[in-house]
Structure formats: C-alpha cells, structure tokens
Amino acid sequence: MSAGQFELRWGFMGHGAIAWCMAKDLQLDPATRGVTDVKHKIVAVASHLGIAPAEEFIHRIKAPEAKAYGSYEDLASDPNVDVVYVSSPHSHHYPHVLLALRSGKHVLCEKPFTVNAAQAAHLQRVAKQHNLFLMEAVWTRFFPVSIKMRELIANGEIGELRRVFAELSQDFDPYNIDPQHRIVNPDLAGGALLDLGAYPLKWIFQTVYHTLPPSSRQTPTVLGSSMQKLGHGVDVDEHVSMMLSFPRDTGNVIAVANASIGMHACTAGPAFKLQGTKGEITVPWPPFRPTEFTVHKLGEEPKKYEFEIPSGGGLVQDLEKKTFDAPNGGMGLFWEADEVARCIRDGDLQSETIPWSETVEVLKVMDEVRRQGGLRYPDAVEFVEEEGRE
C-alpha cells in the first residue's frame, strides 16, 4: 500500500449477480488502473436468508477475512464497515439504504436508486442529517468513454445539441422466466423501465443535462410515453418508449428512449446516438459497459475514441441466468468504487459526477412515465416514511 493510500472497508447487502462483479472489481489491485490514492477491502457480507448464503459468497470471492452475517441489521451494526453496497432488488433499496444510513454507514446503492422520486429525496435528506455519503451506482458514468464524451460535448465538438436516441433491450424471456425473478416480479419492482430504462435515461441525462453547469440544468418534460405490460396478468412493463424535451439556452433537445425485457437489441446499429448542429456521436452496444464512441461530422472521416478497461476481462453473457460477467478480469465497476472512496475520504456527502439532484430528476421522469402507463407497484414497494423521525 502506498503511503497515504486511503482504504475503504465495504459491507455487502445483497450477494447476487452484480455483487459478484463488484466484489471481483474491489479485489483488483488499484495500481492496475493507475490508482494509488485509494484502495478497497470487503469486510462483511450479509444475506437476509441466514448466514449460509453469505458464507458461500465469501468463499466464492475468496475473501476469508470478511465476516458473514445472517441479517442486514447485523451487518449494519458492524463497526468495521465504512460503506454499505446495496444490491438488493429495486423494491428493497429504500428500506436497506435507510437501515444503513440510520446505522451510521455511508452508502452506494445500485440503480435504479429507489422506486420513486419521493423515496430518493427522503434518503438524501437522511444522509444529509447524518452527515453521510450517499450515491446511486451509475457505474457507466465513471468510464473514460463517458468522461471524454462529456468533455467534448461541453466544448462544442458537435455544436448545439438537437436530438438524442438511447436504448437498452435484453431478452429475459419474460413469459417463461420464473415469475419470482426480480426482472418480472412487481413485488420486487421489476419491469423494463426501472431495470433497463435506467441506462438510456442516464445516457441522455449525462450528455444533454449534465454537460451544462449545475445552475443551467433544467427539469425535462415527458412529452409522451408508451408502456406495454406483460400480457399474462403480471403488471410490469415489458417494453417502454419515452419522448422527453430538455430545455437548453440553445433550444430544446428532444430525447427518445426505449427499453425492453422481451427482445434483444444488441448489435444492429448504435445503442446511443446524439445529434448536434455540427455532427453526431454514437456508442455501440453494450451501453452499460462502453469501451468506445465515434464522432461523425459531415465531410470528415469518422473519429473513433477507444478506451480499454484496465484488467478488464471480455464481457460474457450467462444465457441461463441472463446476467453478464467479465470472468477473466474486471467489469469496470472499480471506477465508481474509487469515486466513493475519494468522496468519503474527503468528507463529501455526494459526488459531482452523479449528484443527488440528478438521481431525483431521473426518477421524476420514471414516475411520470409510470403514471402515463398506469404502472403502480404495490403500496409496500412505493412506501415513503413520513417526515420527522430523524
């Protein structure tokens, strides 16, 4: 460990598909990505089903020094844990983050941060009251691709922004998958919008909204949307399409976003396309783990920007479990983990790269699209505590 290297001690609430990828990334030597100021250690893992699944996960990630807990409450009271990584199903982010914050832990919580905007705003107030760091795990935003693209857009590389198209669709075989699976289960806040729609929306926000100075960022309008529900009595959305309008000084930018859990849209054409008055930017699939983008200008050769994922193993899809992994290296989740470590080290409550206000803005869009589509989750899932408890 370099002199002065800050070590962040992680506890895991959730040990599923993405927790596995995060665990492997946290265990990579930060020097492999040129990082020497922060490092990570997994010190605890909990299962809400008892201690055995947590022990099994610890064994699988080869972290024998980590402590296994049979309840999230026990993990939250472990004094060795600095930050809790919440990767439970969407429905449970709100109560699990609340538990962690009220136990005095900093939190990184998977996307979508919560089920609705009111839950997110409440968690942010609690974090502020307890002086704790809190961030939605929008890992893509910390990729070199995203950082470079935001810089080019802000410097006017493609002129004034006009239109943007973004999508993420993956076939989860929703009519045959186990109805308890988080992707289709309304009790776990499943469906296309919250799970996959988070990505097109986050891409649109990071390029059209986040490239403006904070004081110039304005709430978009949902011009229209369409939701197609699963047709066998399960009330979650299989496909969702949205059209938004983002006000900018140079005129409104129209954004079109699509997501589906019932079809693949992987290789044909870009997953993201941003059009400006001087050119376009495209990103190929997979938009959640981007390694390149291309700037196209009329009359010029396209210019491709490529960025390797250091120690990154090639992306592999497990067709049965319908998950992705980079079995021989890192996924790229380590960049957001480094950001969490630096913010906590520096006493920041939020990251400028994915600030609280933006998490809420995206959820407000999702709330409106669900209102238009008539998708409300069970009351227990939409629940927000009344103010005044802290």
Ligand SMILES: NC(=O)C1=CN([C@@H]2O[C@H](COP(=O)(O)OP(=O)(O)OC[C@H]3O[C@@H](n4cnc5c(N)ncnc54)[C@H](OP(=O)(O)O)[C@@H]3O)[C@@H](O)[C@H]2O)C=CC1
């Ligand atoms: N950033 C990314 O690229 C990705 C992010 N995600 C996000 O991560 C989160 C988890 O996804 P994923 O890892 O695929 O999910 P999994 O279903 O694989 O894992 C979910 C975990 O949540 C825990 N859990 C806690 N409470 C419950 C409950 N009531 N019902 C079911 N499980 C529960 C489970 O462990 P236990 O029951 O033992 O406590 C399990 O380990 C979601 O928010 C998803 O959107 C997912 C995939 C990729």
Ligand SMILES: O=C1OC[C@@H](O)[C@H](O)[C@H]1O
């Ligand atoms: O966050 C995600 O990104 C990758 C997808 O495969 C996964 O289903 C989703 O939850």
